[in-house]
Amino acid sequence: MVSQLKTLCRILVRHRFLLSAGLSAAAGIILKSIVLIPVADPLFRYAALQRPSIYVAFVWGFAIFLFTTPFLMLSMCFSLVYIHFYEEETAETLGALPEYPEPQYRQDLFLILGELHHQLEATPAAHPQWLSIPEKGPYTGIAALGAIGSGKTQGVILPAMHQLFGYKRVTQRGNCPALFLKRRAISAVKWLES
Numbered sequence: 695m696v697s698q699l700k701t702l703c704r705i706l707v708r709h710r711f712l713l714s715a716g717l718s719a720a721a722g723i724i725l726k727s728i729v730l731i732p733v734a735d736p737l738f739r740y741a742a743l744q745r746p747s748i749y750v751a752f753v754w755g756f757a758i759f760l761f762t763t764p765f766l767m768l769s770m771c772f773s774l775v776y777i778h779f780y781e782e783e784t785a786e787t788l789g790a791l792p793e794y795p796e797p798q799y800r801q802d803l804f805l806i807l808g809e810l811h812h813q814l815e816a817t818p819a820a821h822p823q824w825l826s827i828p829e830k831g832p833y834t835g836i837a838a839l840g841a842i843g844s845g846k847t848q849g850v851i852l853p854a855m856h857q858l859f860g861y862k863r864v865t866q867r868g869n870c871p872a873l874f875l876k877r878r879a880i881s882a883v884k885w886l887e888s
Contacts, residue, residue, distance in 0.1 A: 700781060707780045710772035717768050722761030731756055789820045797860030803829040805836075805854050832858075 706713065731753060732738060742749040791809060805827045811819040827836075838850040 699779075703775060703779050703781075706772060707776045710769070710776070714765055714768040714772060718761055718765035721764035725760045725764070726757065729760065788818050789822055791822050791824065794824070797857045798862050800861060803858075803861050805832060805857050807850070807853075 733742075738749065738752075741752070794806070806824045807827060808825045810823045810825040811817065832854070836850070836854065838846040840846050
């Protein structure tokens with residue numbers, strides 16, 4: 695029963711705009727036939743004779759409010775359902791990453807850049823994996839693009855250097871034989887030395 699209510703809640707929230715529009719159109723049609731403009735009232739007759747543009751604006755405004763008021767009320771109701779009862783489907787299917795392979799214990803050289811979840815959706819995966827670049831990938835170059843101070847060095851360059859320098863199988867001595875850097879990466883090398 696609870697799972698059926700959660701499924702119904704997800705459907706309502708997912709299609710809340712279409713439901714609000716459709717139900718408010720139906721409510722507006724019903725209200726238009728039930729709630730009539732009091733055209734027999736002397737004040738309305740006087741406005742129709744003296745100021746016909748104001749009378750027409752009032753009639754159109756009255757008709758529009760018969761449709762928009764139910765739309766606002768239904769939007770509020772669906773918003774309350776979203777706030778208080780909606781649970782994302784992915785909250786139940788979160789998975790844990792496999793253990794991080796430390797660079798000094800890896801059998802092959804590769805760079806781990808982050809986590810790999812669903813490729814077409816921005817939702818967590820039930821079985822996430824590490825996003826890794828195989829050994830031949832860094833030979834062609836890696837580009838880290840972003841504004842000044844956005845974390846390119848901390849997020850990409852330093853972890854990549856830590857993984858490359860930590861890998862022990864590159865030479866017989868157990869370290870990386872050469873690393874070619876631009877002038878800006880010298881600060882990263884100083885960080886690794888400390």
